[in-house]
Amino acid sequence: MANRDQALDRAWAVFDSGALRERLAELVAIPSTSQDPGHAADLQRYLDEGVVPWLEGMGFVCTVYPNPVAGFGPILLAERIEGEGLPTVWTYRHGDTVRGLEDQWRPGLDPWALTVEGDRWYGRGTADNKGQHVINLAALEAVLAERGGRLGFNVKLLLETSEERGSTGLREFVGAHRDALAASVLIASDGPRVTPEQPTIATGSRGTFHFDLVVDLRPGGVHSGHWGGVTTDPAVVLAHAIASICDRNGRILVPEWLPKGGMPNSVRGALGGCEFGGTGESATIDAGWGEPGLTAAEKVFGWTGFIVLAMVSGRPENPVNAVAPNARAHCQLRYTVDTDPATFEPGLRAHLDAHGFQNVTVAKAGIRMAASRTDPDNPWVRWAAESMTRSLDKKVQLVPNTSGGLPGDVFVDLLGVPLIWIPHSYNGCKQHGPDEHLLIAPAREAIGAFAGIWWDLGEPGTPAGM
């Protein structure tokens, strides 16, 4: 008799035998970065050779479509339909990665080869996102085997290859395939757990808003001896403008950027007692940084973050004796659905004017990824949390949105599905930098958790049948 415990054991056997690691190693070896035009063929190969044969072996019907926006990577749509009246889950993932940054990895590591070291699997995409979707699909395969070739539910899968370029084309694609994607719920994996040990469900994501601050005062640099001290220095003006936006301890001073009326009680409640950490050697959590009075979890899941991604005046690598003609910073806001991004730019402009910074221009302002959130009380969220708790015998931490960006807004807007993100990584994984890795212990938990979720989807009592 097929049963749930055996399904989980099958999944863990796939993990413990090394089979999952080997499959991930094959996929990591395809250098499918979307941030380097020289690797466009590898994006196609990731789908055609890396994923499609595996999915077809599980009975999925797969179609690879060109991206609706020219110059961006292809999108795979796969479905495995067992019958009408069964729950239909849809799952999203991305097969592209950021750049390899080959010359910056520690000696002995290579972004395009999976390297096992201690409690970690190193390689580009091990955490973001290849490792996460390989775990989920391997768990699906284990459940399929346990149930003798059927699942008891329908699966639709979308795998894009332009996520690391802002998911360009995804909204157009989902809009055009709305009917084909109709489903009860989105269940997918990306991003970090709140701590490496804590199974986590995120029901949305923070959005990203970008803008440039520009101080452009003259056509070229002027002699620093003849002009320094009498003509305005754009770098100094820019530094003061930034200081007016955010104090020296990282507190945001532009009211329009913050959750209106403060953090909602529902968010504060969901984050009560939420641990946040696991940064390892990559960064520290500085208690005095950011909004005073908030916990670290509240700051990253429930509040707005302001980050100066880059700033420059003159050429630091080759300075000359001149007052620079201009200074520029590229800035980012990470925001939740509790704010109104339409007020971000006018609020900033008014703030700069009120502080005497009329000569600071705001340029190229706009949303890159919109924020999204499903109510943590949604029946699907509770169902998923109960399933994971049963599989792992551990409390599951719910967070109202991930700290990073995900294209969940597209799915909420166009498909109206509840969002359940179940991350398998941690915030010290160095995704987007050199030495990206996946922690082995959370990955092993994850394959069991997903086997439980897939198993339970085929049982009576899902919210789809309520």
Ligand SMILES: [Zn+2]
């Ligand atoms: Zn990423």
